[in-house]
Amino acid sequence: MAFVHLDVVRFYTLLICAVFSSVSSNAEIKVNPPQDFEIVDPGYLGYLCLQWQPPLSLENFEECTVEYELKYRNIDSEDWKTIITKNLHYKDGFDLNKGIEAKIHTLLPPHCTNGSKVQSLWSEATYWIAPQGNQETKIQEMDCVYYNWQYLYCSWKPGMGVHFNTSYQLFYWYDGLDHATQCAEYIQVDGQNIGCRFPYLEASDYKDFYICVNGSSDSDPVRPSYFIFQLQNIVKPLPPDYLIITVKNSEEVNLKWATPNGPIPAKCFIYEIEFTEDDTTWVTTTVENELHTTRISNKSQQLCFSVRSKVNIYCSDDGIWSEWSGKQCWKGLLWRKRSLLSSGHILLTQ
Template sequence: MAFICLDIRCLFIFLICTEFSYTFSSNTEIKVNPPRDFVIVDPGYLGYLYLQWQPPLALENFKECTIEYELQYRNINSERWKTIITKNLYYKDGFDLNQGIEAKVHTLLSRQCTNGSEAQSSWSEATYWTSEQGSLETKIQDMDCVYYNWQYLACSWKPGMGAQFDTNYTLFYWYEGLEHALQCVDYIKSNGINIGCRFPSLESADYKDFFVCVNGSSESKPIRSSYFIFQLQNIVKPLPPDYLNLTVKNIFEINLKWSTPKGPIPAICFIYEIVLTGDDTSWMV
């Protein structure tokens, strides 16, 4: 059936109805489901974890839309959340496994799919804890790692206060590029107990997170593991200059000249500190 209206009032009513219909549709709340199966996966890299999830259900209505995810995560004792916006279904990062980890992720819809308004789902949440065997007193103490002259790495520690005489410790390490975590092959020992590790040549390990775990074994009690994260270039201890030449020109002027330390460290990286005295009691830096 056809309807033709020549009355100007019909056109006016038609325009009102069209405007009402557009306003209603633009104000309609658009809902999207949260990501599914959100988990934190430990692949055995001593703190480098995978956070992964599956797409939300019922995405048929948003086939032409860009789906993004907002991920937030932190160690449980930290006050600050890290936030990542990604289109992927996973994210990887390093964590301190001495503490628990908590994370949450939700779905975001691009504005062109939501009439310019922001649409996001509720959060999906996940937590992760390592198995905490042994008391805190059995953990190693005073872990100290030095990358000598940017060439070889050595770490040392003291046995835990609550460790028994039969306790011994084992060190594992990993950085991106290794297929799996490796165990120390050259331990530093004291009275037959491992108190440190000398590492082999560490190819391609600079400027990456270096993950270390020191655990232990004892027949009398379980030993709590300790985890550490650092970057090698931040713990470099350079060699001293090969020579220092001092020339006294007069009572008011002393000239010092020294050589650049040998090794792979670029000369531009060095800053020198000079400490001198004239009477062994007062020092100038």
């Protein structure tokens, strides 16, 4: 029995030594954080570069592929964006109205560390544009619309209480331009810039579009305003036209209209139809440029409808409804008069 007890003690002693030896072995594996981590502004109005250099003392991991875990956000955001990369830089867009913070650490893959997870301490960086001018000097009510996926217009109102000689300038950039470009055609009221008509923007869809509106004044500094959006999400198409209403057998109603003119593909439209039968009105939507319905009552004397269009979720994340088309109507007395001459259906167009 004494020998059995001794063997058990020896077994547990060896097990504990093995565990501590493993912990000690893994604890000795360390890696430094990346060097020279910084946030660089190349002058693209919010498109920034986060860059770094490899950590010191990587001689023991020459055959390992070192990775980096990068986290970044605007300072007032609750959520960090996280990227795992093998590169020494990463680019993304930020709201320059607010500060930016980022942190990064080195990761060693398990096959280089006896299967354990080894990471360095964090290296941190921040970036912000030093504010100038009072908050009230910023422009107000910035509104940008991409009309018919062809022509971009932006407009704004001057800041509150700014001096009459305050002059605002708009600059923009998107991937494909060599540098930030100033508006070439301002919209003015009383000699003051309150908007911009943009030229043709080649290959600008489905990219972040960056805008800065800053200003100058003889009296006080003017605080700049920064904006980021994608053009396909602010498209306002033309309204449909060539509306046709067809009534068959005094009950079946067919509404049809033409796809709006312009470069927007037919598959990209959604339509909203407002249909009125005497004093009753209802609204529905469809992705087709045709709608079938029935009359509520055979005694109704007038049917009218109008249509508006918008870019649908298959081509954008959002959009702006067009203006309503003109109304197309059918009147019951006219239908009855013609039905005496020819039973079947009636076709009315404007």
